[in-house]
Amino acid sequence: MGDLLHNRDDAPLEEPAVTLDAFLGGQDDATAVRLEAGDDARALIAHIDRLKLIEIAFPSFRDGRGYSAARILREAGYDGELRAQGDVLVDQIPFMRRCGFDSFAPEAPVDEAVLAASLARYENVYQPAADAAVPVWKLRHG
């Protein structure tokens, strides 16, 4: 179970995350930052080399802003732990993984067997994202 909710070699960072406002407002020695759904992920880009954990909040499973925030951070080169926290449903984790999340802290327990099956279900994807999956157009044309 630990592997499915945390697919990194290092252990989940236990350090409490500071808010984006606090981080930008002076606590810039922190190595863990929490982004609320409406926070601008780009504000962190200048600091990503020093960060070990960025936690992105999902106040409701319907709120998809965190998917874009995750991709923006990965596209900027962030390679630390990227954690989805909150109303994270088992059927959403595959998409979150594609957007660059590698750590999950769902509020409600996740069924391990269901998650394993859903992560293994799709062999191919239609579009590149923040993961290593190769889009079918690349497979078609080399």
Place this chain on the structure above:
Amino acid sequence: MYTYDTYDQAIVDARVAEFRDQVERRLSGALSEDQFKPLRLMNGLYLQLHAYMLRVAVPYGTLDSRQMRMLGHIARKYDRGYGHFTTRQNIQYNWIKLAEAPDILADLATVEMHAIQTSGNCIRNISSDQFAGAAADEVTDPRPWAELIRQWSTFHPEFSYLPRKFKIAVIASDTDRAAMRLHDIGIQLIERSGEIGAKIYVGGGMGRTPMIAPEIRDFVPAADILSYLEACLRVYNRHGRRDNIYKARIKILVHDLGAEDYARQVAEEHLAVKALGIDPPAAELERIAAMFAAPAFDADGPAFDADGNVTLDRSDPDFALWLDQNVTPHKAAGYAVVSISLKPVGGIPGDASADQIDLMADLAERYSFDELRVTHAQNIVLPHVRQSDLHAVWTALNDAGLGDANIDLISDIIACPGLDYCSLANARSIPVAQKIATRFAGRERELGELKLKISGCINACGHHHAGHIGILGVDKKGVENYQLLLGGSGAEDVSLAKITGPGFSEDGIVDAVEKVTDLYLTRREGEERFLDTYRRLGMEPFKEAIYG
């Protein structure tokens, strides 16, 4: 026609397995309805007033006869023997059992079809011009671009939990047969210095706050189209409102920011995402386009006149009427485009029985290079019919109750399912459509082109804002009440209809429609359509006729 390769098929097959698993978890009680709802909605399965409704995707409205027959099979086996073609060029079935939904998806997958993203807050079925590949005025066939976008948007990991649903249309003519600028993103393919590219409009839509999409970018080359759309969607996903479901569509964001500022943000985002190499190579669009190559149009055989038209025997007045109303010119000499009306007087707009679906499939196979189209006006098109076959096609349609000669006339009504089916509706739409069609039966042609559209609630699924005459059903203290709107258009002369004044009862609205059409008949000049007369005269004389 696009044909799946092993990748496409594997993805659709995996979806069937996934949904079967989700339904099993729901039926076993492992998932509550609350938890199941977002999952079933991603697959076009709605819980309606009486049963589940399943919406099946017909990408850009294009089907072959094998797929059409499958739609008939599903109507027969899993529903009550009919299906309902929708304004999104899809088909929906209104009497579905949850336990059978996975079997339906499995049947669909055998003919390269699915229900992926036909609901939910994601990128929906890509719509297009029903005359694509047949229209004389197109700069290219828009469907390869639509298919490219369909694949990009399918299971897009970043854009599956958008603030609201998201609709994209692609056309390639100056004539707009797809209500392109009433979409979240409207794309018109144009030619510039020999290169085909996309003119992009963003932020149109109907619903409770109708808006016409402004132009955001004058030309996006094919090599950039997907990264540009990615940028459009990302700005929306990040900044679209999520606090109020009625203000969550992209039209509100574009309106609040202003088209220029939205366009600037998209351009900045595009610089960032373009650099990631997320656009496929030109070979991918070429691969898809090759599958949409024009059929082998072969005009030898019957004699053609100087204009390339077959001299048809018009001695049967009913056939002549149908030719004039339902048949439009084709780009290839000797061919014609046939629109089949699903609007018989007194019928349910957009409904077709399983037998009728089969018959249309047979006609497509025999007479139209195996192709059919679903139109946003809820009719069916046979895009490539030899002019010399028109009489045979008409005869077969007539025998099946599909011979109505009323395309674009007042009885060719777009109507949402309304309170007869829909749990969101405030009023019934279907009986109003039936009463109007019956009232004007036999007089439709006298009124000329007149697009009448009915919605049973403010969500505007029946496109009432885009009707030359629009009708909106509301609930007034527990009684169904109908408001009248005039002056809308979903075509290239796009405009939003304006409400005339206080609403009417079910019978009163039919009388009100007759009053405005009577006024039109007395005041029209020359070849004016109802819409033209309204635009020339303005609202006042019509108000006077209704309420005076």
